[in-house]
Amino acid sequence: MRIGLDYRAAAGYPVSGIGRQNFALEDALRSHPGSSLQLFGVAPSDHPVRRRLHAPRWSAPIDSVHRLPERFKFEGLFLPGALRDAEVQLYVANINMGLPLGRKPPGLKYVLQLHDLFQLTENNHHGSQLKARVYRFTDRLSIIHSLKVADQVWVPSQYTANETLRLFPWVAGKLRVLPHLVEGFAGEPADISALQLPERYWLCVGTREPRKNMAWFVEAWQTARRRYPNIPELVLVGGDDALHPNQRGLAGLHVLRGIGDDKLHAVYQQAERLWHPSRAEGFGLPVIEALRVGTPVAVASGSSLDEITPPDSPRFAPADSDALIRLMGVLASAASEDSQPLKDWAARYGREAFRQRVHAALEELR
Structure with missing residues (x-):
């Protein structure tokens, strides 16, 4: 099975919780027998991570995973054709949303790793009230789209599964509870x-x-x-x-x-x-x-x-x-x-x- 993985969180936010889970998925998918893995993401034109990615020709900030114009360009204009050209059979996104826009091609399956729904249920930090309202509206649309087109939705806890069912009961058959990877710290602790x-x-x-x-x-x-x-x-x-x-x-x-x-x-x-x-x-x-x-x-x-x-x-x-x-x-x-x-x-x-x-x-x- 030829698998594609959204690598934007790992490349842009490597020490964040979501970035670490991106690395965890990379490791687990590479170790799956009979599968090969391709990475998809964005980067500046001169960034070395481009050598590992399927990336658009245009330059984009490495940390632009949450910027709406860059997201829509990547998910709508680039990703559908890139997945087709790479002959991907299964594509995995792990930023609570982010699956390709447009009609899903026959034979291609999608997985969404949904960490939580706090973008919709909690008041998160934004620069202004207007920005908060815009992000809540667009995040809701994007999450709903990804939930609809996904063949499976991986959540890290039964609590998140219950919250997903409370808001979107029609997703019940797709949910799988897969707790996150939490590795021990490498090496000895530092002198603090x-x-x-x-x-x-x-x-x-x-x-x-x-x-x-x-x-x-x-x-x-x-x-x-x-x-x-x-x-x-x-x-x-x-x-x-x-x-x-x-x-x-x-x-x-x-x-x-x-x-x-x-x-x-x-x-x-x-x-x-x-x-x-x-x-x-x-x-x-x-x-x-x-x-x-x-x-x-x-x-x-x-x-x-x-x-x-x-x-x-x-x-x-x-x-x-x-x-x-x-x-x-x-x-x-x-x-x-x-x-x-x-x-x-x-x-x-x-x-x-x-x-x-x-x-x-x-x-x-x-």
């Missing part, structure tokens, strides 16, 4: 002494979007610090843009931006606990990353975090401040957990498990 982090700290990773619930969580942590004497300091990886102005610069709050994987590895490993307070999460990559290094977690209930977190890990309602503050008081004095069961749990999201799930879905499409 220069970051000047405290000896004891709690950790949150991924803080930007409003659904991450960071302002609410930081307020509860601040209250807990006043109520209980042994609450650890807090490290936020990803910035403090989502916080209220009066929360930035709080005593005991540390904000890290743009750190590499080797430093992130160490930050996870040295944390006393990862907290994930998101009120809506399609998968929850930081939870598995923490578990892989043996760091215990506490998560908000009500989304995919219920599925991917060990059943005996602490949970809290993402709007009950009083209950969260009490839980913080309890966990601040809790005994250390055995790290091996946490690592064993995380192993179910490793490379071989992901390959097996992808290969099984591909066999259905033969």
